[in-house]
Amino acid sequence: MPLYPKIFRLRQHFERPLVEDIPAEVDTQLATLSLGQKIKPGHTVAITAGSRGIANIAVIIKAIVDHLKGFGAEPFIVPAMGSHGGGTAEGQTQIINDYGVTEDFCGCPIKASMETIVVCEAKERFPVHFDKYASEADHVVVVGRIKPHTNFTGDIESGLMKMMLIGLGKHNGAIVYHRAIKDYNFGQIVRSVSREVLSKCGVIAGVGIVENSYDETAKIAAVAPQEFEEREKELLLTAKKWMPRLPFDSADLLFVDEIGKNISGTGLDTNVVGRKFGFHSAGPDETPKIRYISVRGLTEETHGNGTGIGIAEIALTRAIEKLDDKITRINCITGGSPIGAMHPIDFGTDRELLDTMLPGIGLTDPIDAKLMWIQDTLHVSELEVSAAYLEEARERSDLEILSDPRPLPFDEKNMLPDVKTLAQRLV
Numbered sequence: 001m002p003l004y005p006k007i008f009r010l011r012q013h014f015e016r017p018l019v020e021d022i023p024a025e026v027d028t029q030l031a032t033l034s035l036g037q038k039i040k041p042g043h044t045v046a047i048t049a050g051s052r053g054i055a056n057i058a059v060i061i062k063a064i065v066d067h068l069k070g071f072g073a074e075p076f077i078v079p080a081m082g083s084h085g086g087g088t089a090e091g092q093t094q095i096i097n098d099y100g101v102t103e104d105f106c107g108c109p110i111k112a113s114m115e116t117i118v119v120c121e122a123k124e125r126f127p128v129h130f131d132k133y134a135s136e137a138d139h140v141v142v143v144g145r146i147k148p149h150t151n152f153t154g155d156i157e158s159g160l161m162k163m164m165l166i167g168l169g170k171h172n173g174a175i176v177y178h179r180a181i182k183d184y185n186f187g188q189i190v191r192s193v194s195r196e197v198l199s200k201c202g203v204i205a206g207v208g209i210v211e212n213s214y215d216e217t218a219k220i221a222a223v224a225p226q227e228f229e230e231r232e233k234e235l236l237l238t239a240k241k242w243m244p245r246l247p248f249d250s251a252d253l254l255f256v257d258e259i260g261k262n263i264s265g266t267g268l269d270t271n272v273v274g275r276k277f278g279f280h281s282a283g284p285d286e287t288p289k290i291r292y293i294s295v296r297g298l299t300e301e302t303h304g305n306g307t308g309i310g311i312a313e314i315a316l317t318r319a320i321e322k323l324d325d326k327i328t329r330i331n332c333i334t335g336g337s338p339i340g341a342m343h344p345i346d347f348g349t350d351r352e353l354l355d356t357m358l359p360g361i362g363l364t365d366p367i368d369a370k371l372m373w374i375q376d377t378l379h380v381s382e383l384e385v386s387a388a389y390l391e392e393a394r395e396r397s398d399l400e401i402l403s404d405p406r407p408l409p410f411d412e413k414n415m416l417p418d419v420k421t422l423a424q425r426l427v
Contacts (some may be wrong), residue, residue, distance in 0.1 A: 003367040004354060005386035006405035009426060011399050012247050012381050014213035019220055022056050026063035026207065029222035033205050036308055039139060041072030044110075045204070046137040049096045051081035053262030053301060053378070054145045054209055055220070056217045058100030064141060064207060065108050075141075077101060078108040078134050080167030082174035083334035084261055084305065086327045089113050098301050099262075116172045119200050124189070126180050128196045129173030141202040142168075146208050146235040148243060150266040150276060150339070152186035155233045158265070160206040160223065161194040168197065171334065178336040193227070198225050208235050213244040215378045242379045244272060246372060247399055248389055249287045252361040255294050255373040255384075257418040259309060259319075260302030266340060268295075268307025269377035275311050279339050290372075292326075292357055295344070296418070298322045299376070307331045310342035314353060319347045351414035375419045384419055402426065 019025050040046065045068050051063060061077065068075040077096070085091025088113040096102075096110070099353025116129040134140050144167070146159035156162075166174045173193075180189045197203060203225050203367075212218035219238065223231045241323055259267035270276040274290055277283030282290070293312040297319050298304070309315065310332075320343055332341035348354035356365035371386035385393070387405040395403065403426055410416060 003331060003365075004358070005367055005369045005371055005388060006089065006407055006409050007371065007373065007384045008405045009010070009385050009402040009422065010247060010383055010385050010389075010393060011400040011402055012213075013400065014087050015242060016212055016214060016380065017218040017242065018212065019217045020218070021067070022059050022217055023063040025220050025341070027067050028062055029207070029220055030064065030067045030205065033222050033224055035205060036071045037069070038204060039068065039071045039073050039355045043071075043138040044136070045073050045075045045141060046131070046134040047075055047141045048080035048134075048143050048163055048167055049077050049099075050144055051084040051092070051095050051102050051261050052145060052265070053099065053260075055211055055215055058102075058105055060207065060209065060217075060220065061101055062106045063144060064143065065106050068141075069107075076133070076137070077106060078131055078168070079112045080163060080170075082166040082169065083171045083331050086324075087171045087334075089329050095166065095261075095301070095303065098319070106219075107389065113259060114161045114170050114172075116170050120196055122180075122192045122196060124180055124192060126176050126200030128193055129176065129202050130167040130197060131168045131170055133380045134168055134348070135201065136150045137196065137202060140202050142203055142206045143387070144206075144208065146210055147239045148234060148236070148271045149186070150264055150270040153276070154187040155228065155236065156187060157236055159232050159236065160228055161190050161232055164188055164194045164197040164203070168395060169193070173335050182336060194202055194228065198228065208232065210235055211244045214381050215244075218242055244378065246272060246288050246374070246380060247383070248370070248372065250289045250366065250370060251372045252291045252369045253294060253357065253371050254290045254292070254426065255296060255371065255421075256312070256376060257374065258297045258299045258376045259306065260376070261305050261307060262299055262301040262309070263376045263378050266311065267302070267306060268293075268310065268311065269412055272377040272380065273311075279311055280313060291361055294353060295319050296350075303327070305331055306341070308334075308340050309344060310340045312344045314357060315344045315346045316350070317348045320346045324409050349414040350416040351410055373419055382419075382423060384422060
């Protein structure tokens, strides 16, 4: 039986910009657009709500609702998330309800449907789909977090413009657009479709959200329709600067306690784990370079959608058992990445996993293995790492050592706790 590496707790120090008063900032930002010049009493306004776990999203959407009501408008919320929620209106409504985006809290109706209208044909000769309820509104406000995409690279990645494709295009649009991306590229298709939507679908404003490395609201920007492309480029640069990252450039093994759609479109953010340019290895210029990723569970908020589990080489059996294969496959196939739904090799216990995998990390002795252990890819400010990193951690001013190295805390069932539980034990 191999010896196991000892672990210690580590805290990373990131830049931490923060919006202190979110409703006030939303109101201030929207006021810069003078929406009252176009929105009249009785006008209906559709507001998008996506499937990502955006910090304070319910508070942000409620603040938008309140601002619009100030003009006498009649706002409503549209779940906008492609094929997520099993590709059903009920499933998508449940997802945003779980984020606190409810009719009672936000003070307006939620109108969910998978039905779309075809707005026009894009120049690349495919139909442009748009949510039925949003199409019937007098105006549309697009809300979304701007961040690096998990699969595509460019000056526009994941944000307001993508929300107009995959979000408001619903399942019908998502299928078409992902097919088109394979023949062209993400940048071309996102620009082609979003320009048609902006010119034909009543989009009156965007509300872009940027988060810091601690999964907190760092910036809120109201964006006029004609400025979507340029402002999103700027906000993406800011998002890349503030995004979370792992503290070291390589690892033999990465434990991820949970993956889920509320964490990332791919369950775990490929920008964080170094798998954006390859499912089972980092690209030549990509870091971190991780030999094996292990998924230990799924979030409750993902409702069985295990999209991205195929990125990992190994998993605990409990994570596989929590998968809803139908929902996961719908999402991955629609997104053009069926590999993301494939099952990694699984083990019943953490001890069995380590006993099997540690001897396969190369010439390094198991006790000297480089192990990083995180809750999920949104929460990496505190993590557990193995003693192999101790010397480097002592020399870096951006890292704070919170504990001495200690043995892996297996229980009587040969299982490990999660990272959050380990933190509580240190208090």
